[in-house]
Amino acid sequence: MVVTLKDIAKAAGVSYATVSRALSNHPDVNYETREKIKRIAQEMNYIPDPSARGLKGKNTNMIGLIVPDISNPFFAELALGVESFANENGYCIFLCNTNWDYEREKTYINILNAKRVDGIIISSVMEMADHHRNLSIPIVYITEGPKHDDIYYVGIDNKMGAIMSVEYLVKFGHTNIAYIGGSEKTSTNKERFEGYKETMQKHNLTVNANIHTFNSFSQKSGYKAAMEMLINKDIPTAIFAVNDIVALGVIQAIEEFGLDVPKDVSVIGFDDISFSSMHRIKLTTIRQPKFEMGRKCTEILIKLLKKQDVPEKINILKPNLAIRNTCRALKE
Amino acid sequence: MVVTLKDIAKAAGVSYATVSRALSNHPDVNYETREKIKRIAQEMNYIPDPSARGLKGKNTNMIGLIVPDISNPFFAELALGVESFANENGYCIFLCNTNWDYEREKTYINILNAKRVDGIIISSVMEMADHHRNLSIPIVYITEGPKHDDIYYVGIDNKMGAIMSVEYLVKFGHTNIAYIGGSEKTSTNKERFEGYKETMQKHNLTVNANIHTFNSFSQKSGYKAAMEMLINKDIPTAIFAVNDIVALGVIQAIEEFGLDVPKDVSVIGFDDISFSSMHRIKLTTIRQPKFEMGRKCTEILIKLLKKQDVPEKINILKPNLAIRNTCRALKE
DNA sequence: AAGTTTTTCCAAAACGTTTACATTAAGAGT
DNA sequence: ACTCTTAATGTAAACGTTTTGGAAAAACTT
Structure with a gap:
């Protein structure tokens, strides 16, 4: 059976209000009484009922x-x-x-x-x-x-992350850099795309984005978007993917298409999920x-x-x- | 302000007991009254307080x-x-x-x-x-x-999974198959090891197990165990890893050591986590x-x-x- | 029409806390 | 000796439900 305040009160020979006060360290309860009550509560393995608490006070923790x-x-x-x-x-x-x-x-x-x-x-x-x-x-x-x-x-500063990515690629000599995005409804996509676009424009490079309209970010959507580009003979030397999951799909598309990452196409992601650092992946990415x-x-x-x-x-x-x-x- | 039973009772002109009954579809409340109360509750956007409920009844959902x-x-x-x-x-x-x-x-x-x-x-x-x-x-x-x-x-039937793994490797002509395990305190490790051992013995093959004593299953522990074997010139043609995470560490060790998976060493895992099916991994494994x-x-x-x-x-x-x-x- | 059952509702208690208020006892100030 | 504080404790109400035990009203019996 569950131990309540009353049980402790009975055992300690005080009213249950005193018990309540003692246990919540209310100042006006005698030191010895408090200690005694605490000891008894401990011994009887008392656990305050959160429902009763929640009912009276207002927080549920x-x-x-x-x-x-x-x-x-x-x-x-x-x-x-x-x-x-x-x-x-x-x-x-x-x-x-x-x-x-x-x-x-x-x-x-x-x-x-x-x-x-x-x-x-x-x-x-x-x-x-x-x-x-x-x-x-x-x-x-x-x-x-x-x-x-x-x-x-x-x-995270999405735009700054995107700028870092694209600057990194530009420094590597890439000029044909594509963006593969995610759900349009997200600021995640929007801001990363903005960072990409502005950096490209700053370097007088052509913006080439494939922002899909699915509502989720997935490997599949990255795969599809990349495959679409490749089949259309639109083959950039580098792809900035909106995040790692999407980047992994992009890599899959590129390699299935018969090209090599990074030899033929460089890929950079965003997020740095734990699997990105895995041996066989080693995805260059933006860490959050x-x-x-x-x-x-x-x-x-x-x-x-x-x-x-x-x-x-x-x-x-x-x-x-x-x-x-x-x-x-x-x-x- | 939060709407309570009383508010609804007042609005409906009944006692709050009736409201409670109406809302919980208690049989003895008139159909029309019930519907009326439900309508009002709906309109007033009533939500029963889980604390009060939890206090009275005994479940918190x-x-x-x-x-x-x-x-x-x-x-x-x-x-x-x-x-x-x-x-x-x-x-x-x-x-x-x-x-x-x-x-x-x-x-x-x-x-x-x-x-x-x-x-x-x-x-x-x-x-x-x-x-x-x-x-x-x-x-x-x-x-x-x-x-x-x-x-x-x-x-899952761990032993059966292990047997399936090892039989698969044996059918492929492997005789030198090592087991790389996880926490000894788990039945997960124990049963998979048993399946491995019995199948090996059934085929008169030498059991070669590296069960580490960490308390967790991780990529790192798989890496360490495999690397240890390789450095000791104990190089099996196949490794059955206790699970996928560990298998990924094993693969990393093998490849860093300069060998190829699956050309030099075959690796099989257990669990089939989503990343195992990823393009660059394509880990053969036991699906749960x-x-x-x-x-x-x-x-x-x-x-x-x-x-x-x-x-x-x-x-x-x-x-x-x-x-x-x-x-x-x-x-x- | 009196008794019986059924339907529909209400009043009040209960759940285990917290807390405002009341009470008591003791010590301090006069 | 008397009020006045202060400290320590008790009493009881409150929180929002569910539920028990009736009771009033309505509907059946005979």
Whole structure:
């Protein structure tokens, strides 16, 4: 049977209000009484009932985490960061997987709301997400979501990452550089494309982009887009892919087409998921501190919940280049 | 402000008990009254408070999911299955990541217990886990945990998978087949090794195993074990790795050592994580229906919770061989 | 028409906490 | 000796549900 405050009160010979106070370190309870009660509670293995607590006070110490696809290592590492920080601070996280579906995202927001979570962390599937509007609890967007100055956001400087990529390729002598993108609805795609475009224009190079309109970023979509280009005899010397998953599809297309990476075509990705550093892949890419980003946004959320601190709203981290084996210098 | 039963009762002109009954489809409330109340509840956007519910009734509709490492695609796909089935049945899941630490596993069991989840699904880090002993709620082990006849378990036939692997290699003419294992504390390692050993013995071949004593299965551990063998001039023609992650490390070691997979050494893995089918990897491996296993164990847990049905205790699924490019026939 | 059953609803208790308010006891100030 | 504080504890209400035990009203019996 479950031990309640009353049981402890009986054992200690005090009222249960005193027990409650003692256990929550309320100042006006005698030191000895407090210690005694704590000892008894310990011995009886008392665990406060979160429902009763939640009913009275207003927080549940639960955080909702919404991601498009937890089986994508990018989101898994984000989740790992969130979980680690949350756990350290006594919060539990609800995992919600939307499968790249905005409708499911909305459904989950409602479910989490109904569950009375204290706050929500979401990596949305589109920039224009407006969950924050229908919500009375704090929400923090991570990597994808709107970036007004009235919402909380943690992400990477996508444009800068793209610029680094393209500059790197240009320095290697590439002039025919294509961009293979992802869902148009995302700022992830938009900003990376912008960085690409501006850098190309800066060097007076022709922009050559294949932005597909699927709603997800996948190996398959990268494969399709690349294959399409190749079949149309549009063969660039380098391809900047919107992210690693897509880049892996691009590589597959190129090699199946009978060309070599990096000999015939250089490929660069974005994200640096763990598999990109794998021996047989060694994908040159832009590194994001995924774990730290997960932690960061949880820190922000918890600060918001505790109202102890006023965190920065928009948090844009700096990316950096991970040079590996999928890009080579063009000799003229 | 949050809408409560009372608000609806006032609006509908009935007592709040009636509202409660109407909304939970209790038989003795008039059809028209019920419909009216439901309509009003809908209009007022009423959401029952889970804390109040949890306090009265005894279930919270929350399930704890404990895994060693969510950033490992194997567990991520398991989690995906769990999440999908749970969500369809109105349950939310708490994600708990132990980082391959049994102590954290125990801590999480306590936390989940304190949170009053209805049940727990766990992929433990060792066969001898005994969380079920200290628990008054249902628990289902998935892929790793004890297999007595008094606990619930969902997993794959590891031994059969191993036999399939080794038989496949033997059929290809391999006689010098090494086993590279993982944590000794797991039945995963034990059973796969058994399958390997028995098949080798059946064919009168020499058993050659390198089972390391780390507590986790990782690329690094596979790399180290393989490299050790190679440096000692112990170069088999084929290696059966305990799982895909380890196999990837093995491949890296072999290729860094200057040999080719599959030309010099064939490699076979176990699990079939999504990255194994990737173009540049094409790892021959044993496929496990991870998503389905996740769903299956959630189904079992929910049946247990609803007490409507008596599920099988031990559920062992059949593996199958995914033939790809990392094994070749030895020509004599 | 009186009794019986059925339908439909209400009042109140219960769940386990937290907390505002009340009470007591003791010590301090006069 | 008396009020006045202060510290320590108790009492009871509150949180939003579900549920038990009736009760009033309606519908059947005979």
